[in-house]
Amino acid sequence: MFSFARVEKSTAIPVHSDKIDLPASVLESLVKQHDPLPHPLTFRLATATNVCYAGVREFSAPEDTVFVSGDLFEALKGEGGFPVQAELIELPKATDLSIKPLKLYKNILDWKWFLEAKLTKYYCSLTRGQTLHLEDEFGSYELLIDKLEPAPTVCIIDTDINLDVVPLNDEMAKQFLHRETIDAIRVNENAQTNKLLKLELEDHERVLITADTDFVVSNLPNVSDHSFIWHTLNGDNKLMLQSTFPYFERTLYLLPFGPTLVQLSPYSFETANPVSSANVCSNCGATVAATSKIMHENFCLRNNVKCPHGCGKVFLRTVPENHWHCCEAYGDDETSFKRHQKYYHEPVPLECSRCSQMVSTRLVDHCVHVATSCPYTLHECRFCHLMVPKMEASTDALLSGMSQHELECGSKTTECPRCKRNVRLRDLESHMKLHELNRVSKPKPVICSNVNCIREAATSNELKLCEFCFGPLYSPINDPTGQKLRSRVERRYILQLNSGCGNTWCKNKECKSSGMASFKNFGEILNHIKTQLMNSSVFYFCVDLATTKKLLMVSLLLDEHEYDRAWICKAVQAKDNLDDVRSWLSNNAVRIDEA
Ligand SMILES: [Zn+2]
Ligand SMILES: [Zn+2]
Ligand SMILES: [Zn+2]
Ligand SMILES: [Zn+2]
Ligand SMILES: [Zn+2]
Ligand SMILES: [Zn+2]
Ligand SMILES: [Zn+2]
Ligand SMILES: [Zn+2]
Structure with missing residues (x-):
């Protein structure tokens, strides 16, 4: 326990924080008592009437004095006067934290990232029911600590916290949701609006946006008055954008500074600068x-x-009197003049408050930085599809045209749904293209010439039958003219049509057992075989039960006219149920319209 005679507010300590400076002698005695020193160094400060928790910023205060932040000073100040006692304590590490913003702060699209960047910079402990004040160059934000686990006061340094941001009330919840529905216009359309508007540029190379008031534009829906790429803050409420501009996207987002009619039209230099001045x-x-x-x-x-x-x-x-000019800018009303002053002439800190990069002392440059080059700029990752910060780009990322996050996210592997091999996420697209290329260039399979069969034809016989169908016709006897083979085929047909294969489930129309072939006498059978069957290029042999069943599936898919029979047969041969057959087809077969 340390006692101090004086508590003083220090301007060197951020007002909204729980930081304190202590005399060097405190560190000296701590080092003697603790090996190693606990981290972070958290103190319970107590006056006669008040208690609060604080983290040490540095040991540079004069003896017998505690320098505290503005917030702590207010919290400790009381009737009991100012001597204070400080006790080194170890707070439980936070596990769950739920925070309610006290207003709808449109600036902040992703509270989690905002809080991760800010919270531990200013606070080392949190207490349930406390109101946090956080700031960046665009404003200040008040947040209520709603739920906190595992204790009413916890330490938030070096711990993984389950962070939840919840709307303060139903009204705000509605507004949270409201941002999801965004009106959109296309080129040659216009819209009356005072909120976020989506611009669909389709394949237009150059467009002109006009409005009745200043507006800002970005390539992400989180465009706000502090995060944008293009703006009209220094002239007419007109903006020309073209596809060669960096950060240009086919879908852009516009936020006006007030109610206005927004018009989106194609832009061409000819109409903008007429060649002839005659008229x-x-x-x-x-x-x-x-x-x-x-x-x-x-x-x-x-x-x-x-x-x-x-x-x-x-x-x-x-x-008119209110027509103003300032530096390169001009405008027609007081509001736009003030806005210009704010964005161009009221100095802000040089460094970006998020990434600490040197930006400029003009607010407008910070706004563009935040929407473009700041590592904390949000973007939708093409792999995990989350809105996440881009992060500081390495040379690899710059070369690949991906953000650092995407480069890292894309290095994770996933199983290719087709070949089951492990593929890096960022290679998956080209890997799948290769599969597609392979698929469409594959030759059509040759199927057994027995119309009742779905197996692939064997190369070992001239009849293009599969081994299964050809088996009964095989003979080792030399047969140079094929005459012996012909008579074996003929004999098989005679048996089929005269006696049948004996299977009640047979669906072969040239088999007596199927009930589909009926002849008056043996002579008719012989005649049918000679004139019809033996002159056909295909065969009509009975098949086994499994093949008969699969043939039904083939005819079902044939009716859909999407794939050739050969591909369907091969798919049905490879897979047993209809869903598997369909996915086999889409992964392996060439569609009729692709052939
Ligand atoms: Zn004129
Ligand atoms: Zn100016
Ligand atoms: Zn003028
Ligand atoms: Zn930055
Ligand atoms: Zn990702
Ligand atoms: Zn694959
Ligand atoms: Zn066959
Ligand atoms: Zn049969």
């Missing part, structure tokens, strides 16, 4: 009919004045 008024620049040009110019010169500061605007008689 353009020399005063106001309007295009007028050749016949009325002189009349218009006479009227125009007498009644309209052009802004003398070079913005090109033309006004009726006089330049």
